[in-house]
Amino acid sequence: MKTVVIVSHPNIASSSTQQFLREAAAEPNVTWHVPTDQPLDIPAEQALIRDADRLIFQFPLYWYSAPASLKAWEDTVLTRSFDYPSVGGALVGKELGLVISLGQPAAHYTAGAPEQFSLSQLTTPYQALAHRLGMTWLPSFVVDQFGYQTETEKMHLLVDYQRYLTQEPLTHFSDQVNWTVRKLKAVSETQPDADQQKIGLVIDQISQNAATLSDLQDTLALLKDGGED
Amino acid sequence: MKTVVIVSHPNIASSSTQQFLREAAAEPNVTWHVPTDQPLDIPAEQALIRDADRLIFQFPLYWYSAPASLKAWEDTVLTRSFDYPSVGGALVGKELGLVISLGQPAAHYTAGAPEQFSLSQLTTPYQALAHRLGMTWLPSFVVDQFGYQTETEKMHLLVDYQRYLTQEPLTHFSDQVNWTVRKLKAVSETQPDADQQKIGLVIDQISQNAATLSDLQDTLALLKDGGED
Numbered sequence: 001m002k003t004v005v006i007v008s009h010p011n012i013a014s015s016s017t018q019q020f021l022r023e024a025a026a027e028p029n030v031t032w033h034v035p036t037d038q039p040l041d042i043p044a045e046q047a048l049i050r051d052a053d054r055l056i057f058q059f060p061l062y063w064y065s066a067p068a069s070l071k072a073w074e075d076t077v078l079t080r081s082f083d084y085p086s087v088g089g090a091l092v093g094k095e096l097g098l099v100i101s102l103g104q105p106a107a108h109y110t111a112g113a114p115e116q117f118s119l120s121q122l123t124t125p126y127q128a129l130a131h132r133l134g135m136t137w138l139p140s141f142v143v144d145q146f147g148y149q150t151e152t153e154k155m156h157l158l159v160d161y162q163r164y165l166t167q168e169p170l171t172h173f174s175d176q177v178n179w180t181v182r183k184l185k186a187v188s189e190t191q192p193d194a195d196q197q198k199i200g201l202v203i204d205q206i207s208q209n210a211a212t213l214s215d216l217q218d219t220l221a222l223l224k225d226g227g228e229d
Numbered sequence: 230m231k232t233v234v235i236v237s238h239p240n241i242a243s244s245s246t247q248q249f250l251r252e253a254a255a256e257p258n259v260t261w262h263v264p265t266d267q268p269l270d271i272p273a274e275q276a277l278i279r280d281a282d283r284l285i286f287q288f289p290l291y292w293y294s295a296p297a298s299l300k301a302w303e304d305t306v307l308t309r310s311f312d313y314p315s316v317g318g319a320l321v322g323k324e325l326g327l328v329i330s331l332g333q334p335a336a337h338y339t340a341g342a343p344e345q346f347s348l349s350q351l352t353t354p355y356q357a358l359a360h361r362l363g364m365t366w367l368p369s370f371v372v373d374q375f376g377y378q379t380e381t382e383k384m385h386l387l388v389d390y391q392r393y394l395t396q397e398p399l400t401h402f403s404d405q406v407n408w409t410v411r412k413l414k415a416v417s418e419t420q421p422d423a424d425q426q427k428i429g430l431v432i433d434q435i436s437q438n439a440a441t442l443s444d445l446q447d448t449l450a451l452l453k454d455g456g457e458d
Contacts, residue, residue, distance in 0.1 A: 063303045064354035065294065072297035075239075117357045123295035124350045131345045212240075 001168045004031045005099070006051035008070035017101045017146040021058065024158045030165050035073050045077040055135070056165065057126065059100035059204040064122045074129070081225075096130040097138035097164065098123060106144040138170055159183075177210045185215045187213045230397045233260045233281035234328070237288040238300035246330045246375040250287070253387045259394050261313060273323050274306040279319045284364070285394065286355065287328035293344075293351045303358070314363045325359040326367035326393065335373040367399055388412075406439045 005025055012018045012034060025032045033048060056196075059066040083091045098117065108115045109122070119140055122157055130137040141164045143157065164170065167179040181203055188199040234254055241247045241263060254261045262277060278284055285405065288295040314318045329348065337343045338351070348369055359366040370393045388409075393399065396408040410432055417428040 063300075063307065064357040065300060068297045068301035071292075071294060071300045074292045075297050078292065115357060116360045117353055121350070121353045122357060124346055124353055128344060128346045128351060129291040212315050 001053045001164070002029045002051060003054040003056060003165045004033055004049055004176050005056040005058050005165065006049075006070070006073065007032065007034045008057070008073070009034075010067055010069070015060070017060070017143060018058075020146065020154065020158070021099070021143070021161060024161050025165060027162060027166055035069070040073065041078050042077055042079070045073070046079075046082050046090065049077075049094075052094060053140075054095040054097065054165070054168075055091070056097050056099055060101045060103070061122075064117070065125070078129075078133075083133050084133070085132075089134055092134035094135050095138050095170075096126070096133075097170075098126060098140040099141055099161070099164070100142050101146060102142060102144040104144065106142050138164075174210070174214075176202040177206060181206060230282045230395070231258045231260070231280060232283040232285060232394045233278055234285040234287050234394065235278075235302065236261065236263045237286065237296050237297070238263075239296055239298070244289070246289070246372060247287075249375065249383065249387070250328070250372070250390060253390050254394060256391060256395055258262060264298070269302065269305050271306055271308070274302070275308075275311050275319065278306075278323075281323060283324040283367075283394070283397075284320070284388060285325065285326050285328055289330045289332070290351075291411070293346070294354070307358075307362075312362050314361075317361055321363035323364050324367050324399075325355070325362075325364040326399075327355060327369040328390070328393065329369055329371050330375060331371065331373040334371065335371050367393075403439070403443075410435060 005023075007018065009018050012022075022032055031052070032047065035045060038084050053119060057066060059070055062074065065071075091179060102109075104115065106119075107113060109117065109119050111118070118151055127137050141161065143161075144153075146157075149157065160174075162183070163176065163179055167175055167181060169175055184199055184203050184229075185208075188196045188203075191199065236247065236251075238244055238247050241295065251261055260277065260281070266272060266324050286295060286299060288299055294300075309362075312318060314321050329352075331338075333344065335348075338346065340347070348371065352369060356366050358364075370390065372390075375383075375386075378386065391412075392405065392408055396404055400405055413428055413432050413435075416424045417432075
């Protein structure tokens, strides 16, 4: 699976969030792309996303939407002849997701909280875009108040972000387990023997936990079936 | 009441919709403003909207949002120090409305129809902006498929658009009647005597209809009160 991340930020070099995510995105089959050409090279941009299976728009939320540069990219690159399903639909069946960074706590984005509207409401224009182009909409990945995060929180963020870019499919817990085990095995291969053994123990534990969870789910399903008779 | 219309369109000169609306907007106390300076003169833009009572964003819907130029205006002109209620809030108490032109029929914008999402959903980012800045959100004014409209439909559109820009307050029918009578009187003053008499008859009829409607509403209210005893 190939992933393309279109990054929109007025000053990426000065954004600690974007620099952190850029390092985390340095994975096989992930392309980190900051459209900066003026004017944009439309055929090159179209070729890039035509080649992707998962397309990610990544941006800080400015006035409840992406910065103007992403809208300019949409207005220019997503031409009717390129991507409308009725005329060939270059993006049909691909996935579309958003990575949104927030200066406010994520909890502020709900009815009754300071921002009043949820991110699911505010991202409706992108959901409509996915619908129109025949793409599958992914749950958004939210990074809130990166500057206040502890080192441990940042490590969780790094792994979750890598999963968001590369785990396939994205939504099931069992796929998350498989992704984690594959990732640990890949890391293990680059380590000295002693560390490989330790990582092996972690993998065994994860696999064992996953098996236990699966057994518990089976038991739960049986109990439910009985209760519904 | 002063109204400022911020128009965002990549090619206004070639848009028959925008040319039509520009002529209709040539009213006292209405400023039609197309931000074109690069870079924007931020203090001048801020002074313009600080002076308005009703602020209108007017644009064709591109990918379920305004064209990039309006977002660039928002990102540049609406600075925290200028408009955040916590620090002075230059726009608190003003009204914010959208004039949206559509290439598709308006009926396509609802669940189950081709566009799937409603304009009330798609405009959430602007509603959140109004909420954040302490502004009053107006119902949006929608112009769909202007090119297919008959001359009569366009005349209705012209009057409704002028009302949207200048009627105060916007939402009640009685205010619509008052607006229409004032408008007819103003038009009358520029006409020959014979036409002034005819317009006078129309105004009398409208006023009489409004009085009849008011009586009927009173009667209805009495009947309802009786029924609820």
